[in-house]
Amino acid sequence: MAVRIDGKALAAKVKRRAAEEAGKLSRKPGLAVVLVGEDPASQVYVAGKERDCAECGIESFGYRLPAETTEAELLDLVRRLNEDPRVDGILVQLPLPGHLNEETVINAIAPDKDVDCFHPFNVGRMVIGDPVFLPCTPAGVMEMLDAYQISIRGKRCVVLGRSNIVGKPMAALLTQRDGTVTICHSRTEDMARCTREADILVSAVGRAGLLTGDMVKEGAVVIDVAMNRDGNGKLCGDADFASVEPRASYITPVPGGVGPMTRACLMRNILTAARLHQA
DSSP: OOEEOOHHHHHHHHHHHHHHHHTTSSSOOEEEEEEESOOHHHHHHHHHHHHHHHHTTOEEEEEEEOTTOOHHHHHHHHHHHHHOTTOSEEEEOSSOOTTSOHHHHHHHSOGGGOTTOOSHHHHHHHHTTOOSSOOHHHHHHHHHHHHTTOOOTTOEEEEEOOOTTTHHHHHHHHHHTTOEEEEEOTTOSSHHHHHTTOSEEEEOSOOTTOBOGGGSOTTOEEEEOOOEEOTTSOEEOSBOHHHHTTTOSEEOOSSSSHHHHHHHHHHHHHHHHHHHHHO
16 A cells, blocks of 8 residues: 655645744745636635745735736736835736736746746756756655655656646656656557556646556556546545555645645745845
C-alpha cells in the first residue's frame, strides 16, 4: 500500500518558515489579490490565499471588481499596483471573464511582482535554470518529492497535461533534476503505454478517473495535481484512488496533497519578492 504524501503537514512547515522570515524584514511583505467577477471557485481560492497571508505575516490587499470591468480598467489597476511600494506581489485570479485577455493582463504585471511565475520573463528564467520565482504548483511538487527523499535523477517521469501553469513547467523542473521526461496530452496515442513506464507520474489534466490502476507501474510515485468533483460532488483528483493506491509506492491524496503546497509556495514567492524590494 502506498505511503500517502501529507501536503498539509509539509505546507504548514513552509508557512512557518515564511512567517519567521517575514518577521525579520523591515516592513511586512504585501500581496495584492485581484478578483474579477463572482466565480464561486475563485472566491474560495482567494479567501484561502488571504488566510495564508495572515498566517505568514503578509499584508493582503484585496481588489474585488465586477464582472463587467473593462480590460483598460483592469490594466490601469495593475499599473497602479506595479508602482505601489507596499505591494511585493500581484496575483490576478484566473480564469478571467471571457472578454478579458489573460495573456495581456499577465504580461502587464511587473516581473518582479509576478509571484505566480506566469510572466514570460520569469518563465524564461525558470526554463534556463536561473529562476527569480518558481511556479507554485510545480515547486510544491518538487518540495514534496524532496521531503519524502524520492530521487528524480535518472528516473522515467511522465507528466499528464501540457498547460503553461502546471504541465510544461513541471516537465522543465523534473528535467533540470535529471529526470527523463515525457509529456502526455489529449493527442497522445496509447497514453497507458507511457504511464506504465513511469517511475514518477504527475497528473494535471482535470478529469476524474482518468488514471486507473492498470495504467500505473508497480511501485510508481503518483502525484495527483488535479482538483475535480466526482459524480457525488466529492473532491477528487485525476487518479482513481482506490485502484491506484495499492500499486503505487507514494501517492498524494486529493484533497490534502498538492493543493496546500501550492499555496505555501506562493507565500514563499511573496517573501522572495519582498527581499528583492527591500534589498
